[in-house]
Amino acid sequence: MRQYEMFELSFQGAQPEGSFADIDLEAVFCCGGEEKVVKGFYAGDGVYKVRFLPEKAGSYSWKVTGVAEQEGEALCESADESCHGMVGAEGMHFAYEDGTLxxxxxxxxxxxxxxxxxxxxxxxxxxxxxxxxxxxxxxxxxxxxxxxxxxxxxxxxxxxxxxxxxxxxxxxxxxxxxxxxxxxxxxxxxxxxxxxxxxxxxxxxxxxxxxxxxxxxxxxxxxxxxxxxxxxxxxxxxxxxxxxxxxxxxxxxxxxxxxxxxxxxxxxxxxxxxxxxxxxxxxxxxxxxxxxxxxxxxxxxxxxxxxxxxxxxxxxxxxxxxxxxxxxxxxxxxxxxxxxxxxxxxxxxxxxxxxxxxxxxxxxxxxxxxxxxxxxxxxxxLPGPIEPVESWIMKMTHVSDEEKEQLLQQGEPFVKAMLRMGDELVDFCNSEFVYQGHCGQEAYLTFYDLRTCAEDVLELPEAHKYRVELIDTWDMTRTVLLENASGKTKLTLPGKEGTAVLARKVD
Structure with a gap:
């Protein structure tokens, strides 16, 4: 056995008398006090198989019952460096079993x-x-x-x-x-x-x-x-x-x-x-x-x-x-x-x-x-998965009821209209503004999509310094615009579609 890799047991027997799909074959694999029960299958020509995916290294005992009766032991070696296990959901993103994103x-x-x-x-x-x-x-x-x-x-x-x-x-x-x-x-x-x-x-x-x-x-x-x-x-x-x-x-x-x-x-x-x-x-x-x-x-x-x-x-x-x-x-x-x-x-x-x-x-x-x-x-x-940057307008779609009531009483007509839009405001914001994501304060990725800006202001944390790159998503080029940028940073852009900007923390 090797961790994260399929392990197979094979047995010879008579052809099933009834269904070839629903057969009586089961195995229990035990390691460190934990058990995993798996079903076996008929593979044709009198061959029965049980397949097991070991998710941790260690010494395993196994016992097969049903149309085949057998038991044994196997040492499961630690995973190869290139093998990371199954992919699973981790919050809003995905990661392998060993934690690799x-x-x-x-x-x-x-x-x-x-x-x-x-x-x-x-x-x-x-x-x-x-x-x-x-x-x-x-x-x-x-x-x-x-x-x-x-x-x-x-x-x-x-x-x-x-x-x-x-x-x-x-x-x-x-x-x-x-x-x-x-x-x-x-x-x-x-x-x-x-x-x-x-x-x-x-x-x-x-x-x-x-x-x-x-x-x-x-x-x-x-x-x-x-x-x-x-x-x-x-x-x-x-x-x-x-x-x-x-x-x-x-x-x-x-x-x-x-x-x-x-x-x-x-x-x-x-x-x-x-x-x-x-x-x-x-x-x-x-x-x-x-x-x-x-x-x-x-x-x-x-x-x-x-x-x-x-x-x-x-x-x-x-x-x-x-x-x-x-x-x-x-x-x-x-x-x-x-x-x-x-x-x-x-x-x-x-x-x-x-x-x-x-x-x-x-x-x-x-x-x-x-x-x-x-x-x-x-x-x-990037240093981690991307999370969306919410503009102040988008944040208004999930303000508290108390805050919403105050804004409805005191806000400008534009603000009041937006508050009444609810989820439609999210669509409006994302269709009318740039797409922005971030990895905490480590990196900020901005995609201008169809916009052809000649300049823009990038709002970065004032406590850190950032290296800012201009990305041409179609020509596949990356050009350094600024070194050691922080706070409100004015950008000079090429005024063409498909432009993106990546700011990476350098301090």
Whole structure:
């Protein structure tokens, strides 16, 4: 065993007489007085497996019961320097188990799992050279524009009537999925695994709830010990007509209860946000173009906010798939400076080809990935995660009732009007003013977005000295503007879009 790495036990036995998915196989792992109970699974050809993810080093004893009866001991060595464990939510941000901060800069390849081996290999090579450390993709195949190919295999075998037999997993499918998860893990990439979606011609979206739970149970038995998986209950859950809100709540609770390690868990929307205040949900996974709401969502949900769909850089006819690389870059900067996280997607159509990155993978063609990587480098060199800077106007949205009443009685008409706006004021402020984030008093990051200021005043703490850099987010350049700045600092700016300023404490 090695800490934070999957440990596997394998046993030979007779083929199950009933369900191949719901089998009687359980293991208890003990270390230092703590126990972890995990379920095993049938892997085909008379092979049964138990997988375990050791979260601390030490001496373990284990005991397997059910279709296999065995016990033993194993020494778990401390983690390798490059291995940090699972990613979890830490306040409004993310961190690995060993405390190392994780900043998700994701991309989307929905049907990655369902392409021929050559295309999957090409996608993996593209990811090696890309800045992305998280990939969203589906367990089930997806039927949609630019994605009409038949998958190499499916999650289950079929019954005689043509329906899916969830009690008969297709082992080749699950081995293929595990191979992709392992390859992503070796590249340091998190797999944001989408468990359901509505874009379907094969019948997976319409399975009865009892079959959904059998499928999820088998998936969790096989995949929960992978340290680099996140559970995304759905892509656009609110378009899945066969499932009620009660069904989704049951699915959410089932996944959370059956996962021994409590991986990150969320649910993605089309129109209506999932209730991210629910206890099982670890972070907000949101589709939206209204990015100035990130600060409000952070305050509302008190959890990390990930804009996992903000449209795609591309040239297809759909409005969601035809924004420029510059606009995709701007959207990342807007979200990140407000303390959130953003996900990329790309939909470039080449004449005579039907391979778009967002759906099937292949090669990245857009201009935004390099710029996203430039932003990622800046974020990762900061002394901590970014929190949004609230202007005095934004702070008025959450003043006390007593303060509000005083301002309504004494304030100017402009102030009174703003107080009556409530949450709409947050949207107004973020759309009319610059985007600003900070790391305590250690660093301040300001993104001017579409504004073309020739000058500005940066308000820095007077007690410290700061080195101020001008950042061109498109040309990917950094130029020192000032050394040892403090207090109200006048800046001379180039008067162009896509400008940012970074002030780092130097004393």
């Amino acid at each position: 994780f900043y998700p800069f994701g991309t989307t390849v929905y049907a990655l799992m369902h392409q021929e081996d050559r295309l999957v290999a090409q996608t993996m090579e593209s990811l090696k050279a890309a800045p992305f450390n998280k990939v969203r993709f589906c367990v089930f195949p997806k039927h949609y524009d630019f994605n009409h190919n038949e998958p190499p295999c499916f999650a289950f075998e079929k019954r005689e009537d043509g329906s899916w037999d969830v009690d008969r997993p297709c082992f080749a499918f699950w081995e293929r999925l595990e191979g992709i998860l392992a390859r992503l893990g070796r590249m340091g990439i998190q797999a944001d695994l989408i468990l359901f979606h509505p874009y379907d011609r094969w019948g997976f979206a319409a399975m009865p709830q009892k079959d959904n739970l059998v499928y999820l149970d088998y998936l969790l038995r096989r995949l929960a010990a992978f340290p680099n998986v996140w559970w995304s209950l759905a892509n656009e859950y609110d378009l899945c007509g066969a499932k009620s809100i009660e069904d989704w709540e049951e699915i959410e609770e089932f996944v959370a209860a059956k996962d021994p390690y409590r991986h990150l868990l969320s649910n993605h929307n089309c129109f209506k946000n999932w209730d991210f205040t629910r206890p099982n949900v670890t972070h907000a996974c949101i589709q939206s173009k209204v990015l100035n709401k990130v600060a409000r969502w952070r305050r509302q949900y008190q959890k990390p906010v990930v804009i996992d769909e903000c449209c795609y850089e591309g040239n297809i006819q759909h409005i969601w798939g035809s924004i420029s690389g510059r606009e995709m870059t701007n959207r990342f900067w807007r979200v990140v400076t407000m303390g959130g996280y953003c996900t990329h997607g790309e939909t470039f159509l080449d004449p005579g080809q039907d391979v778009l990155w967002w759906s099937r993978g292949g090669r990245l063609k857009g201009e935004s990935p390099a710029r996203i990587g430039f932003l990622k480098g800046i974020v990762e060199e």
